[in-house]
Amino acid sequence: MSGKKRTKIGNIHIGNGEKIAVQSMLNCRYDDVKGNIEQSIRLEESGCDINRVAVPNEEALILIKEIKSHTSMPLVADIHFDYRLAIKSVEAGADKIRINPGNIGGMDKVKAVVDCCRERNIPIRVGVNSGSLEKDIVKRDGGFTAKGLFDSAMRSVSVIENSGYDNIVVSMKSSDVKMMIDAYRLAEKSCIYPLHLGVTESGTMSIGTIKSAIGLGALLADDIGDTIRVSLTGDPVDEVRVAKEILSALKLTNGINLISCPTCGRTSIDLIEIAEKVEKAVSKMKTSKNITVAVMGCAVNGPGEAREADVGIAGGLDDAVLFKKGEIIGKLKGDIAEALISEIREML
Numbered sequence: 001m002s003g004k005k006r007t008k009i010g011n012i013h014i015g016n017g018e019k020i021a022v023q024s025m026l027n028c029r030y031d032d033v034k035g036n037i038e039q040s041i042r043l044e045e046s047g048c049d050i051n052r053v054a055v056p057n058e059e060a061l062i063l064i065k066e067i068k069s070h071t072s073m074p075l076v077a078d079i080h081f082d083y084r085l086a087i088k089s090v091e092a093g094a095d096k097i098r099i100n101p102g103n104i105g106g107m108d109k110v111k112a113v114v115d116c117c118r119e120r121n122i123p124i125r126v127g128v129n130s131g132s133l134e135k136d137i138v139k140r141d142g143g144f145t146a147k148g149l150f151d152s153a154m155r156s157v158s159v160i161e162n163s164g165y166d167n168i169v170v171s172m173k174s175s176d177v178k179m180m181i182d183a184y185r186l187a188e189k190s191c192i193y194p195l196h197l198g199v200t201e202s203g204t205m206s207i208g209t210i211k212s213a214i215g216l217g218a219l220l221a222d223d224i225g226d227t228i229r230v231s232l233t234g235d236p237v238d239e240v241r242v243a244k245e246i247l248s249a250l251k252l253t254n255g256i257n258l259i260s261c262p263t264c265g266r267t268s269i270d271l272i273e274i275a276e277k278v279e280k281a282v283s284k285m286k287t288s289k290n291i292t293v294a295v296m297g298c299a300v301n302g303p304g305e306a307r308e309a310d311v312g313i314a315g316g317l318d319d320a321v322l323f324k325k326g327e328i329i330g331k332l333k334g335d336i337a338e339a340l341i342s343e344i345r346e347m348l
């Protein structure tokens with residue numbers, strides 16, 4: 001929720017105090033129209049705010065119209081090399097274009113894209129990543145650096161600005177988490193445009209989640225960032241789930257924040273199974289409220305944490321004490337997870 005310039009992407013606003021938008025990217029092949037539509041629908045159902053699709057060739061342009069007619073999320077067209085695809089994507093209804101001005105040809109081509117975006121007031125995201133840094137910057141710095149990443153991004157921004165346009169979003173991704181954090185911190189000081197955060201090529205579910213939580217979390221905790229993408233090698237719906245968990249952990253979004261103890265020798269009930277069942281159920285619940293749910297194994301720390309939460313349990317021998325808003329409501333026996341899930345549903 002930064003103080004950056006406010007901009008509109010389709011039906012949502014980002015920057016200048018707007019809520020952080022969660023973005024994901026489709027990973028079905030460009031010629032699988034049905035698969036891309038189905039994946040887009042699942043992304044929308046999972047709470048994704050902004051969808052992105054790769055447009056590698058003319059054949060892929062049909063995806064823009066098809067996806068937009070089945071979902072209401074803003075759609076970003078991801079373009080490399082061919083400026084005509086950027087223009088055709090905008091004409092097909094894309095709500096934002098992601099380009100790297102350095103790889104789509106000369107200034108005349110960039111200007112043609114800018115003119116097309118200006119007509120419809122479509123934002124352009126200039127996305128640089130550490131793998132595509134200009135040779136002179138790498139030479140200057142003796143390798144890949146955060147400063148180099150930042151300078152490269154600002155160079156791209158200048159290209160768009162020099163074409164007379166300022167509806168810009170900036171990203172500076174790197175698979176090096178520390179480098180990415182440092183680059184965005186530099187941008188926060190001097191760049192007026194909204195920042196799209198991401199750790200690129202972060203890996204599969206477990207390692208990618210850790211890297212993204214560190215990279216995005218460090219920046220978001222300092223109020224840096226306007227849109228985020230968790231890049232995972234896997235189902236993009238998981239990217240949205242992880243992104244929402246990161247935002248929830250920092251209290252940057254409304255929803256259900258689940259806390260559960262790690263269990264220890266004092267735990268008598270099957271807390272791990274209960275916590276997993278509750279986590280699965282709450283991941284599908286939608287609410288505009290902030291609800292903290294505590295799943296605790298025993299009465300040592302349990303009631304304390306559970307009382308702080310909006311609803312929670314503290315395990316006993318074969319039952320659990322139920323707390324709601326700091327008050328003991330009763331005891332749960334039998335299917336403790338299901339009973340707690342019903343209590344949570346009542347609070348939505």
Ligand code: SF4
Pocket residue numbers: 261262263264265266267296297298299300301302
């Ligand atoms: S809440 Fe109780 S069961 Fe859970 S880790 Fe703490 S002491 Fe152990």
